Amino acid sequence: MGSLLLGVIAKPDLIVFLAAALVVVAGGIGVISYRNPVHSALSLVMTMFGIATLFIEQNAQFLAAVQIIVYAGAIVVLFLFVIMLLGVDRAEVFSRERIRAQRPLAAVAGVVTLGEILILGHATWATGAKAATGPVGNSSDNVFKIAQVVFSTYLLPFEATAILLVIAVLSAVYLSKRVVVNVDEALEAPLEVASSSDEESFDEVTTPKTSSENDDEVYEV
Amino acid sequence: MGQDPLFLGHISIGVVLIVIVKVLVAFVALMVSVMLMIWFERKLISDMQNRIGPNRAGPFGILQTLADGIKLFFKEDLIPDRSERFVFKLAPYLTLVPAFLIFTVVPIGGVVHIFGHTVELQVADPPMGILFVLAMSSVAVYGTMLAGWSSGSKYPLIGSVRASAQMISYEAAMGLTVATVVLVTGSLGTRDIVAAQAGSYFGFIPKWNLIRLGVVPFIIFLIAVTAELNRPPFDLTEAEQELVGGFHTEYSSIRFALFFLAEFMNTITMSAVIVTLFLGGPNGPILFGPSFIWPIIWFLLKTGVFLFAYVWFRAALPRLRYDQLMDLGWKVLIPISLAWLLLVGAMQISKVYGFVLFAVFIVAGGALLRAVAVGKESNEVDIVTTFRQESPRRGSLGGDQ
Structure with a gap:
């Protein structure tokens, strides 16, 4: 018992990775296998938390926090809002395919994506370095590093994204605008x-x- | 900067034990303080409303919460027929867990040395500290939202939609004010934020963020947190007159108690977060006796002030209307906090730049307000004249009131 405990706490990285990976995979399976859309959305939240844990494991603390705030705290909440308010929150029937040849296409897309991830994980041509080779460095200078990259190398894409978001907000306001009478x-x-x-x-x-x-x-x- | 000294060396069983003990102590302390807080709120609001309040169980009725808890625990646990059973059972825990997790990053004291380890008096000190608070408070929406939806009933659903819309709206203002604090601190860690507020101006005015940033971010944060907590005067979630009990109408027994617990736990943790961000956390003069005890006392005192203020708000202020609430959040708090963030950023660069920006903001704000007013006026006139000239078909619809 004592030696087992020692062995476990000697490899905290491995334990954390295994637990987080289990959460991610279980959540992913839940998303596609639950019949009720709300349950699927909750599984998606579970996956987000698993991924956030993996980010912390890689010392990318800022990304982990943003992952939770943006994805779990805002985007899935919006999904749930839509699901609840539009009244599609009942179990779906999967016996009939909506799109022809949906399942074979999904299988092909899955295999292609998996292959892409495997290749990108080993290749260096996309980003100049191997993906996920290790921690990004001291965890407290996360924000400085991201700020440097965002405001120098990738300034143009960053500004373009900002403009895109503003356009989205403005069009949402315009679409939902109702004539209000005082x-x-x-x-x-x-x-x-x-x-x-x-x-x-x-x-x-x-x-x-x-x-x-x-x-x-x-x-x- | 921003590393927990406990984890710097080799992580031994001793370190693991210290962490476990810290978690347990924090949990028990929070539970006890929730118990005291409920008693404090009931007693204080009774005084303010000229009543006696709980006075039977224990001295001054201090054990009343315990008695209520035991009563709720042994009540029948109802699950409505039309509810979504799994989510219905899950929702109270989704509310409770973030409430506790926020407390884990709040520094409640200085640094002590136990068995050769340097231990910070807070459960965890992650480098992303204050973002963790924001993350957890945005996750807290799930409990409310799912509780209302899974009840399979009308009023809980309306209550939960209101609550989640409210929480999401005020999160933006909250995040922007936190960004203001982070801007002058240069770090996200809660302990760094506290350390940056040490010292004083002229020897007697404490160098708290409350004063350093101007009082505006503090006020915005206080309002946003009150709305985030669904406490009066922003408790539209459980507006009894309109919505029965809000999102937890269908809950009973221990699950209802969990919601109640989470609400008060959130009140305490958020008061602690305000103290950390704006009032220097456990900073304060060390007077006499053991030196580690004074920071804890200062922390408790400062938090107590806000707990009193929340009860006071509840006793003094009438509830806002829903449209007033949304207007306050989107049209007042978010623009002001955004402008103040830019202003503090400009002040960091140079004072001249900052004051010029301040002047620009005042002029631009005035112009914007005038433009909105003019636009509204012209719109209204248009509609009135159109309806006056329009067909009598619409006129017949108006008679059904």
């Missing part, structure tokens, strides 16, 4: 007219309020 003022303005003519015009102006209320009720699933 109800108080809209009521007041024609009231002066209404008092002089008849009460019909008062009803006309309350219309936008009721219609916008109906739009809001989409959320009540």
Whole structure:
């Protein structure tokens, strides 16, 4: 028992890697095998945490934190929002293929991706160095290193990404924009007219309020 | 900078034991303080509302929480028929675990020497410290969201959608203010952030980030954290009048107790995070007696101030409306915190640059506000005139109120 414990804590890297890899693979399998989309999304979160642990193992602490904040904290939350609010949160039936020859194509794509990862893991032509050769160095200067690379070598792609994000935000705002009427003022303005003519015009102006209320009720699933 | 001295040498069984002991002590201390916090809140709010509050179990009713916990533990555990059973059971733990994990990176004292090891009085000191806090508080959304969804009921779902939207919105402002702190510290580690706030101006004004950054980031962070915690006046999640009990309506027994526990645990940990970021954490003068005890006392005192403030908020402030909440988050807090971040960055480069930027911000902000007002005005006029001239078909719809 004592020697086993000693052996285990002598190789913390191996233990952490095995545990994290297990979490990643289990999560990945969960994503494709659960029938309920919410369960699949939760498995995806599990995979994210496993990958974050692997990043810490490689001393890439900043990447690990960003992995959790961006992917687990924002993107999968959005997935879940969409799944829950659009009401697709029920088990799917997989007996019929949506796209013809879906399964053979998926198998081919999987094999190609695996081959690509294996080649890139050993080759040096893509990045100039072998992928995942070891820790990036002292873990506390992560931010400095990333900042140096992002703001010098890769400044143009970085700025382009920023512009892309701004465009995405602006278009999202534009698409979801609804005409909003300030109800108080809209009521007041024609009231002066209404008092002089008849009460019909008062009803006309309350219309936008009721219609916008109906739009809001989409959320009540 | 930013390395836990415990892990620098060979990692022996002694080191592992110290880590385990630290985790256990932190967990027990947090549990006990949650118990005391619930009692403190009930007692204090009773005083503020001219009531007596719990006074039966133990001296001053201090064991009331324990009694309530035991009662909840032995209640029947209901799982609604239409619920998603697995997620329903998982959700309380997803709320509780991040609440505890945030506390692990908060420094609660100085450095002590045990059996030849240098031990920092915090469970872990990762180099990404403060990002870990942000990560965990963004993960905490899952508990709320899944609890509401898996209940298979209407009000919990609405409550959880509100809560998650609120938490996601305020996270942005929170992250930006944290970035301001990191900018002047030059490190992400929590202990470095505390160390950077040591010392004082003129010998008596402490060099806390609260003063160093101007008070604005502190206020924004305090508001954002209150919203993130779903505490009053931002507790729309559980607006009883509209939503029964919010996302945990369908929960009962020990699972309900776990949500409650997580809420108060979050209150304590987030107060501790505020103290770490803006009030110098355990920094303070060492007066007499053993030197390791004074930082802990200062830390507890500073955290206590914020715990009192949260109870005070609850007693004093009315709840915001949902649109007011979202407006405050997106239209006020995020722009101001972003502008302040740029300003602090400019001040780091040179004072002249900073003040010029400040002037530019004021002018640009004024112009922007005016533009928004003008745009709104013209829009409204357009709509009113259009509707007045439009067909009578729409007029008939308006009569159903």
